[in-house]
Amino acid sequence: MFEIIRRIWKTGVVTQQPLVLAAPPRYRGKLIIDQADCSGCGRCESICPTGAIRLQPAPGGHKTGGQKIVVSYGKCVFCGLCSEVCSGGAISQSQDYRMATRQKNELLQYGG
Amino acid sequence: MEKNRRLFISRLKQTLTGKYLSVDEISEQETEFLVWKNQLPEVCRLLLEQRGGRLFTMVGGDERSWTGTLALYYVFAFDKTQQFVTVKTLVSEEEPTFPSLAAEFPAFNWYEREVKDLLGLRPQGHPDPRPLTLHGDWPEEIHPLRKEFPADEWVARVESREAFMRYQGQDVTEIPVGPIHAGIIEPGHFRFGAVGDTVLHLDARLFYTHRGLEKISEGQPLAKALFIAERICGVCALSHAVAYAQAVETAAATEVPLRARYLRSLFLEVERLYNHIGDVGNACAGFGLAVGISQGARLREQLLQLNERVSGHRYLRGIVALGGMRSDLSAAEFADILHTLNRVEAEFQEIAEIILSHDIAINRMHNTGVLTLQQAVDLAVVGVAARASGRDIDVRRDQPYAAYDRLKFSVPVYPEGDVLARIRVRIDEVTQSCHIVRQVLAQIEPGPVCCELPAIAPHRRGIGWVESSKGETVHWLLVGADEMVDRYRVRSATFSNWPAVPLTVPGNIVPDFPLINKSFELCYACCDR
Ligand code: SF4
Numbered sequence: 001m002f003e004i005i006r007r008i009w010k011t012g013v014v015t016q017q018p019l020v021l022a023a024p025p026r027y028r029g030k031l032i033i034d035q036a037d038c039s040g041c042g043r044c045e046s047i048c049p050t051g052a053i054r055l056q057p058a059p060g061g062h063k064t065g066g067q068k069i070v071v072s073y074g075k076c077v078f079c080g081l082c083s084e085v086c087s088g089g090a091i092s093q094s095q096d097y098r099m100a101t102r103q104k105n106e107l108l109q110y111g112g
Numbered sequence: 113m114e115k116n117r118r119l120f121i122s123r124l125k126q127t128l129t130g131k132y133l134s135v136d137e138i139s140e141q142e143t144e145f146l147v148w149k150n151q152l153p154e155v156c157r158l159l160l161e162q163r164g165g166r167l168f169t170m171v172g173g174d175e176r177s178w179t180g181t182l183a184l185y186y187v188f189a190f191d192k193t194q195q196f197v198t199v200k201t202l203v204s205e206e207e208p209t210f211p212s213l214a215a216e217f218p219a220f221n222w223y224e225r226e227v228k229d230l231l232g233l234r235p236q237g238h239p240d241p242r243p244l245t246l247h248g249d250w251p252e253e254i255h256p257l258r259k260e261f262p263a264d265e266w267v268a269r270v271e272s273r274e275a276f277m278r279y280q281g282q283d284v285t286e287i288p289v290g291p292i293h294a295g296i297i298e299p300g301h302f303r304f305g306a307v308g309d310t311v312l313h314l315d316a317r318l319f320y321t322h323r324g325l326e327k328i329s330e331g332q333p334l335a336k337a338l339f340i341a342e343r344i345c346g347v348c349a350l351s352h353a354v355a356y357a358q359a360v361e362t363a364a365a366t367e368v369p370l371r372a373r374y375l376r377s378l379f380l381e382v383e384r385l386y387n388h389i390g391d392v393g394n395a396c397a398g399f400g401l402a403v404g405i406s407q408g409a410r411l412r413e414q415l416l417q418l419n420e421r422v423s424g425h426r427y428l429r430g431i432v433a434l435g436g437m438r439s440d441l442s443a444a445e446f447a448d449i450l451h452t453l454n455r456v457e458a459e460f461q462e463i464a465e466i467i468l469s470h471d472i473a474i475n476r477m478h479n480t481g482v483l484t485l486q487q488a489v490d491l492a493v494v495g496v497a498a499r500a501s502g503r504d505i506d507v508r509r510d511q512p513y514a515a516y517d518r519l520k521f522s523v524p525v526y527p528e529g530d531v532l533a534r535i536r537v538r539i540d541e542v543t544q545s546c547h548i549v550r551q552v553l554a555q556i557e558p559g560p561v562c563c564e565l566p567a568i569a570p571h572r573r574g575i576g577w578v579e580s581s582k583g584e585t586v587h588w589l590l591v592g593a594d595e596m597v598d599r600y601r602v603r604s605a606t607f608s609n610w611p612a613v614p615l616t617v618p619g620n621i622v623p624d625f626p627l628i629n630k631s632f633e634l635c636y637a638c639c640d641r
């Protein structure tokens with residue numbers, strides 16, 4: 001009994017500290033897509049395990065024959081393979097993990 | 113090694129003279145004997161009883177497109193020689209039956225019922241005709257693992273054929289529990305027959321989370337199936353990923369770089385640690401020792417945060433690649449691992465002592481939910497549950513993979529088979545895992561962490577295995593054309609251990625069931641797939 005109380009006393013309050021604000025550097029979060037660097041090679045699209053990333057006809061995107069990268073965070077599992085294979089360095093991964101939204105269409109991110 | 117292997121195989125050929133059609137070397141560790149299906153029982157009996165093999169996994173496959181028949185593979189492990197023997201038999205579409213071994217060797221029970229559900233191959237003489245992997249409302253004549261069945265087909269359900277133990281006599285109370293539970297746990301239906309507080313019999317109905325993962329892997333490129341493997345289970349994600357990667361690497365006859373093997377061992381031990389520590393804490397919920405639950409959860413959380421810092425993912429997903437690891441660790445990260453582990457280990461020891469010196473805790477765990485050695489052997493129980501019942505198996509030692517052949521550790525074994533023994537095994541294994549991690553950190557040398565895999569020819573096979581925190585997990589892979597998955601069978605530790613749980617409950621009181629269940633700590637998702 002004494003040991004238990006000592007342990008509880010020593011541990012103190014665990015949840016008092018603020019929750020983690022920034023994710024660690026290795027964390028694989030939201031993608032950053034730089035459409036200007038995209039060559040339209042389609043490697044991201046073919047490696048993506050969940051079909052979350054696509055090249056899609058859109059205004060702009062001149063280098064790529066009028067196509068732009070679109071990611072759906074409804075499907076993305078943040079594996080980071082697309083940024084690993086991207087030939088032009090158009091995709092990188094940030095540590096941003098706050099992506100909750102009330103609108104389904106806000107889960108789509110277009111290359112900018 | 114090579115000499116021992118030759119000797120082993122020639123002796124085996126002698127034992128099986130006249131009982132097989134051909135022998136084939138599948139990989140450095142696996143030899144295949146093709147037999148007629150009526151010879152199956154005799155061959156399996158010889159391997160199990162005379163040669164000291166143990167059932168590792170059993171797989172059924174639809175190979176009509178290239179051999180014209182369906183096939184069954186029985187894989188036996190021979191731990192002394194570190195070899196695997198596969199007994200293969202062909203089953204024709206016209207006569208889709210095979211002799212059952214379940215009455216003689218209960219370990220075959222679930223495998224045979226699963227093959228019947230998913231492939232329509234009927235085990236003749238099987239004592240239990242009930243469906244297993246598919247539930248009773250699934251039409252009996254539709255077999256999803258047959259190649260002609262489309263993975264996205266919607267199937268109209270029929271009237272259920274589910275059956276449970278029927279009790280006669282007025283004193284037996286039936287208590288149905290689940291599949292939807294009060295806590296956030298996975299779905300399983302438990303039906304107790306109890307007299308007063310004492311349980312007479314327990315029926316456990318699982319496979320509510322059967323997602324057809326093996327089916328959807330078929331036709332996927334090998335690299336993409338890795339993502340499915342990683343999502344079979346929440347808490348053994350890494351074990352499944354490594355087991356799958358090893359199966360692919362065996363099929364490609366490639367050895368991954370040494371540094372990658374060390375890193376795999378390192379992360380696999382961290383996965384075991386966060387599971388064991390959390391599980392020991394959770395077991396305290398079985399007898400209401402709140403301090404144990406919260407301290408276990410707190411330490412587990414520290415390890416999960418460590419995972420996130422060094423791998424980018426709390427549950428270690430996305431770090432394994434086919435051919436090695438996706439990224440390396442820096443010296444600072446090794447230091448972080450060592451520092452966190454030392455702290456967590458010291459605190460865990462203190463909590464373990466609190467639990468093990470608590471009279472009420474011991475009283476509740478001692479002699480509760482006993483699994484005998486005989487039951488463990490008969491059902492081929494693996495992992496913590498096996499070692500707590502005196503069955504001394506651990507594939508890290510017996511069939512080393514990753515870097516375990518270079519690491520020293522002991523395998524704790526307790527003969528009692530009760531809840532307390534299972535908790536003790538976990539507590540001891542925490543110490544051993546920390547010991548292994550420290551050895552990895554001391555021994556690991558610079559080098560590449562990934563290698564290119566050569567092209568894999570169609571119909572090459574590979575087996576991968578890992579001792580996850582639940583026990584040995586086996587992934588069996590048959591590669592098809594264009595490096596796609598043709599057949600992928602996952603036999604997780606929980607698939608081997610679930611059949612044992614209901615045997616340990618009769619004679620105990622109903623309120624002890626949560627404790628017994630927690631002491632096995634079997635996930636449903638990787639059993640059901
Ligand atoms: S991070 Fe992975 S899942 Fe997400 S878009 Fe890229 S490849 Fe697809």
Ligand code: SF4
Pocket residue numbers: 037038039040041042043044045055069082085086087088089090091
């Ligand atoms: S891989 Fe990179 S360059 Fe190629 S299509 Fe995708 S974003 Fe564009």
